[in-house]
Amino acid sequence: MFIKFLPVVLLLFVNIQWVIAQSASQEDSNKEVKIIRVDSVPVIDGKIDESVWEQAEMLTDFHQTRPGNGAPPSDLTEVYLLYDDDAIYVAARMYDSEPDQIAAPTVRHGSGLGRDDRIVVILDPFNTGRGAYRFETNANGIRHEALYDSVSSFESAWTAIYESAASTFEGGWEMEMAIPFKTLSFDPNIDTWGFNFGRGIRRRGEEIAWVSRNRRYNASILGKVTGLTGMDQGVGLDLVPSISLNRQRTYDPANNDFNFEPSLDVFYKVTPSLNASLTINTDFSATEVDDRQVNLSRFNLFFPEKRDFFLNDSDLFTFGRIGDIGNEATSRSSDNNARPFFSRRLGLSGTGRPVDLQAGGKLSGRIGRFTVGMLGIRQDGLDDVNASNIFIGRVSANVLDESSIGIIATSGDPTSNIGNKLGGIDFRYLNTRLPGGKELEADAWYQVSDTDGLSGDNAAFGIGISTPNNSGFRGGLHYKQVQRNFNPALGFVSNTDIEEATADAGYTWFPNSDFIQEVFSGIDIQRTEFIGSGLQSQILLGRLLEIGTNSRDSFSLHYRQNKEVITTPFEIYEDINKQVIIQPGTYSFGEASASLSTGSQRDLSGSVAISYGDFFDGDRTNLFGEIVWRQSCYFRVSASYDWNDINLSGGNFITRNTRLTTEVNFSPTLYWVSLIQYDNVSEVLGLNTRLVWIPTAGQEGLIVFNHRMQDEDKNNSFRSELSDITVKFSYTFRF
Numbered sequence: 001m002f003i004k005f006l007p008v009v010l011l012l013f014v015n016i017q018w019v020i021a022q023s024a025s026q027e028d029s030n031k032e033v034k035i036i037r038v039d040s041v042p043v044i045d046g047k048i049d050e051s052v053w054e055q056a057e058m059l060t061d062f063h064q065t066r067p068g069n070g071a072p073p074s075d076l077t078e079v080y081l082l083y084d085d086d087a088i089y090v091a092a093r094m095y096d097s098e099p100d101q102i103a104a105p106t107v108r109h110g111s112g113l114g115r116d117d118r119i120v121v122i123l124d125p126f127n128t129g130r131g132a133y134r135f136e137t138n139a140n141g142i143r144h145e146a147l148y149d150s151v152s153s154f155e156s157a158w159t160a161i162y163e164s165a166a167s168t169f170e171g172g173w174e175m176e177m178a179i180p181f182k183t184l185s186f187d188p189n190i191d192t193w194g195f196n197f198g199r200g201i202r203r204r205g206e207e208i209a210w211v212s213r214n215r216r217y218n219a220s221i222l223g224k225v226t227g228l229t230g231m232d233q234g235v236g237l238d239l240v241p242s243i244s245l246n247r248q249r250t251y252d253p254a255n256n257d258f259n260f261e262p263s264l265d266v267f268y269k270v271t272p273s274l275n276a277s278l279t280i281n282t283d284f285s286a287t288e289v290d291d292r293q294v295n296l297s298r299f300n301l302f303f304p305e306k307r308d309f310f311l312n313d314s315d316l317f318t319f320g321r322i323g324d325i326g327n328e329a330t331s332r333s334s335d336n337n338a339r340p341f342f343s344r345r346l347g348l349s350g351t352g353r354p355v356d357l358q359a360g361g362k363l364s365g366r367i368g369r370f371t372v373g374m375l376g377i378r379q380d381g382l383d384d385v386n387a388s389n390i391f392i393g394r395v396s397a398n399v400l401d402e403s404s405i406g407i408i409a410t411s412g413d414p415t416s417n418i419g420n421k422l423g424g425i426d427f428r429y430l431n432t433r434l435p436g437g438k439e440l441e442a443d444a445w446y447q448v449s450d451t452d453g454l455s456g457d458n459a460a461f462g463i464g465i466s467t468p469n470n471s472g473f474r475g476g477l478h479y480k481q482v483q484r485n486f487n488p489a490l491g492f493v494s495n496t497d498i499e500e501a502t503a504d505a506g507y508t509w510f511p512n513s514d515f516i517q518e519v520f521s522g523i524d525i526q527r528t529e530f531i532g533s534g535l536q537s538q539i540l541l542g543r544l545l546e547i548g549t550n551s552r553d554s555f556s557l558h559y560r561q562n563k564e565v566i567t568t569p570f571e572i573y574e575d576i577n578k579q580v581i582i583q584p585g586t587y588s589f590g591e592a593s594a595s596l597s598t599g600s601q602r603d604l605s606g607s608v609a610i611s612y613g614d615f616f617d618g619d620r621t622n623l624f625g626e627i628v629w630r631q632s633c634y635f636r637v638s639a640s641y642d643w644n645d646i647n648l649s650g651g652n653f654i655t656r657n658t659r660l661t662t663e664v665n666f667s668p669t670l671y672w673v674s675l676i677q678y679d680n681v682s683e684v685l686g687l688n689t690r691l692v693w694i695p696t697a698g699q700e701g702l703i704v705f706n707h708r709m710q711d712e713d714k715n716n717s718f719r720s721e722l723s724d725i726t727v728k729f730s731y732t733f734r735f
Contacts, residue, residue, distance in 0.1 A: 031211050031223035033057055033195070035081045037230075041089060044176045046141050046165035048080070048091045056080035056091075059197070065215045066207040067517045067550050069471065069510065073208045075172070079197050081225060085232040087180045090121050094199060096172035103202040103601040104139035104173075107633045108663075108671040109694055112156060113137075113144050115600040115630075117201055119175060124194025124222055125186030126273070126366060129402055129432070131315055132194060132219035133160070133184060139173040140633070141166035142668060143697065147315055148219040158311050161697040161732065181231045182238075182734055185273045185365050191229050194222035202601035205517050205550040213437035215470040215510075220402060220432045235735040236269030240698075242730035244283045251720045265309070274365035274372070279309055282357040283728070284347055289688045289706070292677045294655050296644070298570045298582075299494040302333045303344060310343035313364040316373035317341050317394050319408050320426040320445030320462060325478050327502045329524035329541040329560075333494040338460040338482045340408050340424050340447055341392050342492040349382050349415060356380040358387075369398040371406075379414050386417050392490060402430040408447075413489035419452040420489035441466050449487045457483040457497075466504075474522075475505040483531065498536060500528045506543060513550075520546040538563040552599030561590045564616070573646075573653045573681070575714050580651040582616055589614030593622075603630045618648035636663040656680045669694050683711040685718055698732030 034057060042050045059079040064071045075095045082089040094117070096102055103117045116138040124132040134146040134154055147158040160183045166175035186193070196217050199208040211223040244261040266278040290303050305311060318324075323336040336342070347357050356379070363374040377390040389412055396406025405427045413420040424447035431440045446461040460483060466476030484497035506522020524541040542559040564587045573580040591613030598605045606627035613619065626640035642657040657679040664672040674689040686708050693701040704726045709718040 031061075033059055033081060033223070033225055034227045035083050035088070035225050037227070038082050038084055041084050041087070041178075042082070042091070042176060044089075044163045044165050044178050046167040046174065046176055048093055048174050048176065052082065053080050053091055056082050059210065062197070062199070062208045062210055063212070064206060065209050065212045065217065067205060067510065069215055070212075073199075074201065074204060074206060077199050077208060079210075081195075083228065083231070085230060086182075087178045088123070090177040090179070090197075091175065092119050092197070092199075093174040094119065094172045096201070098203075099168065099170065099172055101203055102139055102168070102173060105601070105603075105630050105633050105636070106138055106142050107140050107665045107668055109143045109668055109697075110159065111142065111144060113142065113200075115202065116142075117173075118144075118199070120196075120198035120200075121177065121179075122194070122196040122198075122217070122219070122222060123179070123184070124219060125184055125190070127190060127192050127194045127224065128398055129194060129220040129222060130398060130404065131371075132222070133179075135160075135162065135164075135177060135179060137164040137166060137175050137177060139166050139168055139175075140668065141175060147311075147313075154219075158314070159308060161734070163697070181233050182236070185269070185275060186231070187273050187366070188231060192224050192226045193228060194219075195225040196222045202552060202599065205548070205552050205599075213432060214439060215437075220430065233269055233272050236272070237735040238265075238267040239733040239735075240265040240267070240730055241733075242283060242728060244726060244728040246724060246726045248722070248724035250722055270363075271365070271367075274363070274367060275313065277312070277362045277364075279357070279360045282309060282347070282360060284309075284354065288690075289675065289677075289686070292657060292659070292679050292682075292684075292686075294642070294644070294657050294679055294681050296572060296646075296655070297331070297333075298566075299331075299333050300492075302331075302336050302492065302494070305343050307343070307347070309360070310346070313362070313373060314343070316364050316371050316396075317343075317375075317392065317408075319394070319406070319424060321428065321441075321443045321464070322445070322462070325464060325466070325476065325502065326468065327476065327478070327504045327524050327526065328543070329504070329526040329539040330502060334500070334526070334528075336492050337494045337500075338447065338462070338480065338486065338488070339492040340422055340488050341394075341410060341490055345414055345490050345492075346377055346379065346390060349385070353382065355382045355414070371396050371398075371404075377414075384417075385415060388412050388414050390414055390490065396426075400429070402432060404428050410488065410490040415489070418489075419450075420487065421450040422488050422491070423448055436472075438469050438472075439467060441468060447486070447488070449485075449489075451485070451487045451489070454485040454487060456485065458485040458487070459483050460486045469508075471508050471510055471518075473505070473507050476503065478502045481531065495528070495536075497531050498528050499531055500526065502526045515549055516547060517550045518548045535563065535565050537565065549599075552601065554595075554597050556593075556595045558593045559590065560593070560613075561588075563588045572648075573651070573655070575653075577714075578651050578653070580648060580653055582648070583650065585617075587616045589616060591615070591620065595624075600628065604628070615646060616648055618646065618652075620647075621645045634665045636665075637661065654680070669696075680714075683714055685709045685711075698734065699730070701729040703727050 036055050062077050078093040080091040106116050118138045121135045122132050132148045136144040141164050143164050145160045146154040146156040148154040163178040197210045209217045241264050246259045248257045261283050263281040263283045268276045270276050288306050322339045358378040360377040373394040375392040381387040391411040393409045396404045408424045410422040426445035429442040442465040444463045448459045462480035464478030479501050481499040482496050504524040508520045522543045526539045528536045540561040545557045547555045566584050569581050593611030595609035597607035609624040611622045623643045628638040630636045638661045640659045644655040660676045662674045670693050672691045678685045689705050691703040707723040708721045711718045
């Protein structure tokens with residue numbers, strides 16, 4: 001079997017590529033700009049009309065990354081940098097030959113700017129090319145920030161305190177931004193930071209950058225800003241008290257609860273690059289609800305983290321690139337299998353019920369070439385689970401030019417009274433400077449868990465290599481083994497006693513066309529075997545044709561071939577009238593799919609997808625559609641519908657998953673978002689509506705209402721189960 005020899009193949013491939021990488025030429029331009037220190041600072045009003053900006057060096061040497069590769073931009077961009085003791089100031093003037101076509105539909109802070117003409121500022125205060133802060137704004141001056149959790153992916157739910165403003169003029173738009181040093185972690189002895197600037201013009205599908213390689217820019221592809229000295233982080237103390245009032249009502253049995261919950265978060269910079277934080281009586285009542293999913297597999301679903309306390313510095317706890325291999329034949333659940341730390345294990349019971357966190361402490365940041373993440377939590381008990389102490393520790397060290405090696409340790413099990421510990425080590429190799437701007441990534445990791453009552457077969461390990469290139473050839477090979485008793489109580493496991501191999505290969509072509517921007521074709525493969533006992537599943541995804549246009553429309557045509565070995569019966573569907581069981585056996589089935597989506601910058605946009613083919617011992621038809629209407633920048637509504645018609649020998653059934661979202665933006669600081677979700681598997685109809693007021697960064701007021709109804713008898717008669725309303729306000733005192 002190929003899977004048996006894959007680790008050897010990977011090791012050989014890693015060694016060959018490592019030798020090649022060491023001899024690769026350095027093609028990066030190594031751009032630098034000297035930042036000017038000023039005594040008087042600009043007013044952040046979105047207008048570059050103050051004389052202080054004349055002191056800054058003006059950057060204009062930008063180029064396209066899309067649709068051209070290094071071609072001159074269609075319009076001029078000017079960027080200016082200044083700083084004083086307290087902050088970095090960035091200004092930019094974006095000329096546009098069609099100013100009436102500037103896309104700026106987003107008017108509320110914190111929203112993603114995927115639909116907008118926008119600018120991007122990336123700062124790497126440690127100048128390591130391993131992590132960075134990302135700040136974005138549009139022609140409305142909207143703040144959107146993110147934290148790179150690897151060199152190429154970032155956590156967009158991270159929030160920061162800074163200022164931005166923008167305005168339009170006859171020939172385009174301009175912006176100003178002030179990023180306080182109190183918001184950043186840095187070493188005051190480092191006077192050169194990694195820096196990059198990007199611009200997007202949505203209607204043309206045009207991306208512009210100061211520094212790029214292989215049509216991309218990220219935390220490892222940066223220029224430099226020099227001359228930073230004497231920055232002041234103040235005392236380095238943030239106090240964030242919050243008050244939450246909650247009224248919850250259950251209907252059967254009838255019950256009303258009223259809770260007054262004060263909480264406190266304290267953030268202190270032990271050093272300019274090392275942060276300590278403390279949370280007392282942590283309140284998650286106002287966290288956004290999860291997107292509903294229908295599970296048609298035999299494995300657990302994976303839901304992303306949405307709570308700010310765990311998102312801050314989340315990049316420091318990532319391990320082994322688990323969850324980030326980028327193979328589309330794997331599900332999100334499979335990709336994250338064997339993840340040693342998954343923060344959703346904290347503050348939630350095994351059934352998803354909230355559990356109070358009495359207190360928690362975190363130490364995170366950098367000490368020289370080391371990154372440190374330490375987290376301790378005291379969690380309340382629930383039902384028959386006792387209160388528990390939780391610990392997660394992660395330390396990694398920078399090695400070679402862009403690589404790292406690290407360890408992780410966890411202790412505690414918040415969902416049971418059984419003792420649990422885990423230890424692991426990982427190595428990540430990265431080279432972004434291969435000839436032609438190509439990249440090479442390789443990783444290896446090993447973990448062992450120790451669970452009371454389980455002995456032996458308690459390890460998980462993996463190795464992989466990939467060339468994640470944006471143009472030309474890309475490919476990767478990965479291998480993972482998860483033994484039957486491997487049990488990361490603070491992590492995520494969906495499948496044990498297995499070894500898994502994944503492979504992908506493809507080619508991206510950028511034609512010289514005014515309409516088509518890129519064409520991709522490739523294949524992604526996943527093969528999973530029971531350790532020592534043969535095949536569990538195999539997926540071959542033929543990505544036959546994927547086309548993207550310069551106006552950000554896309555079309556794809558795929559074919560998926562599955563082979564599943566079922567050893568024990570599993571229930572795929574149940575209601576009061578039927579139960580559909582997949583019986584043991586070997587199933588081979590294929591499915592063809594096509595999808596079409598339009599650019600989200602349009603007032604009316606959407607997507608549609610259809611797939612049809614065999615499914616286990618029957619067939620399945622899947623239809624998905626989404627439509628988004630932006631009446632104006634102040635009102636937006638979107639609706640999606642996911643429909644499966646499944647016919648099996650054990651029974652036929654239909655699943656529906658419906659979602660309706662409305663956004664009313666009264667101003668950049670006041671907005672009202674409502675979400676209605678329904679699926680006919682759980683027969684749950686849920687409403688979540690949030691009125692959010694953010695008078696300035698670091699201050700927030702919310703009114704959140706949730707209502708849950710269920711049709712247990714599936715007779716179209718919904719009964720209320722639960723409703724709650726929460727009023728919360730938090731305020732950041734910064735010293």
